[in-house]
Amino acid sequence: MPLGYDRAMTAELPSTGSGRLPLRERKKLRTRQALIDTALELFTTRGFSGVTLDELCDAVDVSKRTFFRNFAGKEDVAMAPTQDLWVAFLDELEIHEPDGRPLAEMLQQVLFAALERMTGEGWVRRVLLSRRLAGETPSMDAHGLHFCHRTSRTALATLHRRFHFAAPDDLRPQLALDLLVSAFHCALDRWTSRPGTPTRSDLAADLREAFAALPGSLTLTVDLRA
Amino acid sequence: MPLGYDRAMTAELPSTGSGRLPLRERKKLRTRQALIDTALELFTTRGFSGVTLDELCDAVDVSKRTFFRNFAGKEDVAMAPTQDLWVAFLDELEIHEPDGRPLAEMLQQVLFAALERMTGEGWVRRVLLSRRLAGETPSMDAHGLHFCHRTSRTALATLHRRFHFAAPDDLRPQLALDLLVSAFHCALDRWTSRPGTPTRSDLAADLREAFAALPGSLTLTVDLRA
DNA sequence: ACAGTTATGCCACTGAGTGGCATAAGCGCG
DNA sequence: CGCGCTTATGCCACTCAGTGGCATAACTGT
Numbered sequence: 333m334p335l336g337y338d339r340a341m342t343a344e345l346p347s348t349g350s351g352r353l354p355l356r357e358r359k360k361l362r363t364r365q366a367l368i369d370t371a372l373e374l375f376t377t378r379g380f381s382g383v384t385l386d387e388l389c390d391a392v393d394v395s396k397r398t399f400f401r402n403f404a405g406k407e408d409v410a411m412a413p414t415q416d417l418w419v420a421f422l423d424e425l426e427i428h429e430p431d432g433r434p435l436a437e438m439l440q441q442v443l444f445a446a447l448e449r450m451t452g453e454g455w456v457r458r459v460l461l462s463r464r465l466a467g468e469t470p471s472m473d474a475h476g477l478h479f480c481h482r483t484s485r486t487a488l489a490t491l492h493r494r495f496h497f498a499a500p501d502d503l504r505p506q507l508a509l510d511l512l513v514s515a516f517h518c519a520l521d522r523w524t525s526r527p528g529t530p531t532r533s534d535l536a537a538d539l540r541e542a543f544a545a546l547p548g549s550l551t552l553t554v555d556l557r558a
Numbered sequence: 559m560p561l562g563y564d565r566a567m568t569a570e571l572p573s574t575g576s577g578r579l580p581l582r583e584r585k586k587l588r589t590r591q592a593l594i595d596t597a598l599e600l601f602t603t604r605g606f607s608g609v610t611l612d613e614l615c616d617a618v619d620v621s622k623r624t625f626f627r628n629f630a631g632k633e634d635v636a637m638a639p640t641q642d643l644w645v646a647f648l649d650e651l652e653i654h655e656p657d658g659r660p661l662a663e664m665l666q667q668v669l670f671a672a673l674e675r676m677t678g679e680g681w682v683r684r685v686l687l688s689r690r691l692a693g694e695t696p697s698m699d700a701h702g703l704h705f706c707h708r709t710s711r712t713a714l715a716t717l718h719r720r721f722h723f724a725a726p727d728d729l730r731p732q733l734a735l736d737l738l739v740s741a742f743h744c745a746l747d748r749w750t751s752r753p754g755t756p757t758r759s760d761l762a763a764d765l766r767e768a769f770a771a772l773p774g775s776l777t778l779t780v781d782l783r784a
Numbered sequence: 785a786c787a788g789t790t791a792t793g794c795c796a797c798t799g800a801g802t803g804g805c806a807t808a809a810g811c812g813c814g
Numbered sequence: 815c816g817c818g819c820t821t822a823t824g825c826c827a828c829t830c831a832g833t834g835g836c837a838t839a840a841c842t843g844t
Binding site for chain 1: 655656658659660661662664696699700701703704707717719720721722723728729730731732733734736737740741743744748767768771772773774775776777778779780781782783784
């Protein structure tokens with residue numbers, strides 16, 4: 333039973349009746365959460381490359397071997413908050429009922445629904461720390477980009493499984509997903525650089541704004557500077 | 559003077575009168591090119607992780623230290639062909655004259671112009687090898703994604719420097735660039751999985767098709783499967 | 785030919801990530 | 815309650831990517 337658990341979010345776990353899960357699972361989730369929070373804290377104060385995995389594992393009182401059973405790599409632990417959102421997105425996509433509106437709008441709705449699910453008040457803070465770190469850590473940014481890319485591929489498979497498309501090799505569904513991801517990143521960047529401590533509804537507002545800007549991005553015209 | 563240069567592309571360098579460059583520069587470019595081609599060959603036959611940098615450097619008869627003066631990392635050397643295209647894209651963007659058509663179309667034109675510049679007949683083969691490797695090597699894919707992302711940021715700065723926008727924080731230029739990149743990747747994926755040995759004009763065709771699909775990606779509607 | 789610049793080679797080192805195996809913690813069952 | 819069964823964890827040794835310092839060799843201009 334590792335130390336450092338005290339501060340390290342016993343608070344977040346009971347989010348939705350975790351009393352159901354067996355003790356072993358709960359412990360696993362606790363270590364995972366402790367690693368995420370300690371990592372975000374250490375990386376934020378001393379920089380991503382200023383903290384070794386050994387130090388992180390020491391701080392959480394866990395062996396490096398255990399770390400790698402929970403995360404794929406050093407970047408992974410710091411990107412976990414955003415990844416949680418996309419996992420929820422995939423989940424929502426499975427159960428969402430279409431209403432005749434364009435696919436792009438449906439995907440936006442699904443993303444909003446996923447955002448609604450991120451209930452813990454700790455999530456907003458974690459995403460903020462995570463994104464600010466990613467802004468100054470190329471390898472983290474690359475890792476996040478790749479994760480989004482893989483997620484959109486998975487989502488594409490879900491779309492093809494659940495919905496009907498005229499042509500199986502139509503590029504438009506894939507492009508619609510990429511557009512969603514692009515707008516999401518634009519919104520996230522803007523949200524992250526807001527002064528003070530932005531809230532979840534701020535993020536929703538930035539998202540709406542980015543989605544609204546999408547159609548214009550194909551028609552916008554420009555002139556040379558005078 | 560490293561060995562392995564014989565097969566290793568004295569052919570590509572004189573592409574545009576490299577007689578102008580000083581000897582030292584030519585040698586540097588030769589080593590660089592030799593590293594790229596040998597890397598693509600070794601990675602293709604034995605897999606990305608099946609080849610150590612030491613082996614690669616041995617094959618090209620170069621010290622590991624020299625490798626890292628030419629490339630930022632192991633993934634970098636294998637993604638060089640695609641990166642060359644984007645460097646040309648940025649260059650074309652600097653000199654392109656707008657003609658009143660939408661920004662998105664202009665960017666597509668600029669990308670086509672960059673593609674025209676990839677003259678060496680070796681380029682097509684290299685991109686093909688590189689992309690097929692990226693398809694089965696997550697870390698390469700992540701690296702490529704990140705490079706495109708950074709490039710689009712640079713391009714955004716160029717746009718703001720050269721052209722006039724109503725609002726300085728307008729999201730649409732950024733989104734237009736992301737759309738371009740998404741369509742490019744769609745086209746590249748399709749081109750890469752063509753049977754046989756696809757040509758440069760095949761790639762141009764796939765690009766046109768992907769660009770044409772962009773507008774529809776926002777309006778496409780879907781139904782549940784019967 | 786000489787002096788200045790710059791790429792290269794060599795060497796030692798840190799730190800990420802992996803595999804194997806013993807141990808202990810949670811779990812189900814009699 | 816105590817017993818095996820499953821599974822997470824810890825420990826150890828190892829490979830390999832990537833870095834820094836410093837001496838040397840290779841080009842450059844005069």
